[in-house]
Amino acid sequence: MINSVLKTVCKNGITYFIFPRWEKYTFIGHGFSSRLGGVSEGSFASLNLSHRVGDFPGAVNENLKRFLGIWEQTTGSLVCGEQVHGTSVFSVEENVTCNDSSGKGRVIPAVDALVTAVPGVVLGALSADCLISFFLDPLTPAIGLAHAGWRGTCSGILAGVVDSMRHYFGSKIDQLEVYLSPCIRECCYEVGEEVLNFCAVSPWRKDIVFIPGITPGRPFLDLQKTNFNILQGLGIRAEKIYRSGYCTCCNQHLFYSYRGAKGSPTGRQMGIFFLR
Numbered sequence: 001m002i003n004s005v006l007k008t009v010c011k012n013g014i015t016y017f018i019f020p021r022w023e024k025y026t027f028i029g030h031g032f033s034s035r036l037g038g039v040s041e042g043s044f045a046s047l048n049l050s051h052r053v054g055d056f057p058g059a060v061n062e063n064l065k066r067f068l069g070i071w072e073q074t075t076g077s078l079v080c081g082e083q084v085h086g087t088s089v090f091s092v093e094e095n096v097t098c099n100d101s102s103g104k105g106r107v108i109p110a111v112d113a114l115v116t117a118v119p120g121v122v123l124g125a126l127s128a129d130c131l132i133s134f135f136l137d138p139l140t141p142a143i144g145l146a147h148a149g150w151r152g153t154c155s156g157i158l159a160g161v162v163d164s165m166r167h168y169f170g171s172k173i174d175q176l177e178v179y180l181s182p183c184i185r186e187c188c189y190e191v192g193e194e195v196l197n198f199c200a201v202s203p204w205r206k207d208i209v210f211i212p213g214i215t216p217g218r219p220f221l222d223l224q225k226t227n228f229n230i231l232q233g234l235g236i237r238a239e240k241i242y243r244s245g246y247c248t249c250c251n252q253h254l255f256y257s258y259r260g261a262k263g264s265p266t267g268r269q270m271g272i273f274f275l276r
């Protein structure tokens with residue numbers, strides 16, 4: 001796994017991040033938002049991109065307009081999964097750019113990962129601690145975007161994305177590249193019995209990395225390393241898996257963190273990914 005410090009970009013008043021290793025691929029657009037540069041207030045300040053956390057719809061619409069506008073996109077071409085911490089993958093097969101009156105884009109029910117080979121389809125995924133994995137097959141080309149916390153990771157969502165990209169697009173495993181977004185990291189992700197019991201029976205249990213903490217029975221989960229191990233086990237080359245350095249919980253001036261908010265409402269950042 002390659003540590004790849006994200007490149008910070010400030011544009012139109014918004015701060016967001018791009019992946020340095022993928023700047024050479026001019027046929028893709030990608031980005032990961034920070035919480036800076038939007039109009040939401042209070043605990044949602046300021047660039048909350050989720051309509052499902054109790055923020056004012058008008059504020060979220062304006063934030064989405066600003067963020068997607070960086071790539072001259074709108075919610076009319078945005079496709080997101082409902083994100084239910086499951087393992088379902090949906091292949092977006094057509095670009096139905098529409099005049100999106102809901103302001104939410106297309107939301108595919110009961111899905112946590114999306115793949116596509118259709119130019120102009122903008123895949124989006126929301127998170128506040130969960131990991132967003134960006135999958136790129138630069139030769140076909142085809143892309144995938146997955147949302148996963150511990151449950152999705154340990155249930156096999158990554159295998160689902162890889163299988164889907166092979167099945168739908170003929171992607172070869174050894175040409176896939178993966179970027180792991182900012183997420184809650186091993187410094188802050190203390191887990192307990194529910195997670196440990198779930199992981200103990202996961203088919204990927206050998207890949208799951210726990211770091212002992214000071215409290216017995218409450219280790220810290222290394223979500224990025226766990227995802228790396230699983231991806232490598234699936235056949236993706238280690239030197240084609242990149243991770244960002246940021247912990248969302250340690251960097252709440254830059255990111256929303258569900259764990260960091262300690263039960264208070266908070267916003268969501270978004271990863272977007274599309275083929276031009």
Ligand SMILES: [Zn+2]
Nearest residue numbers: 187188247250
């Ligand atoms: Zn941390």
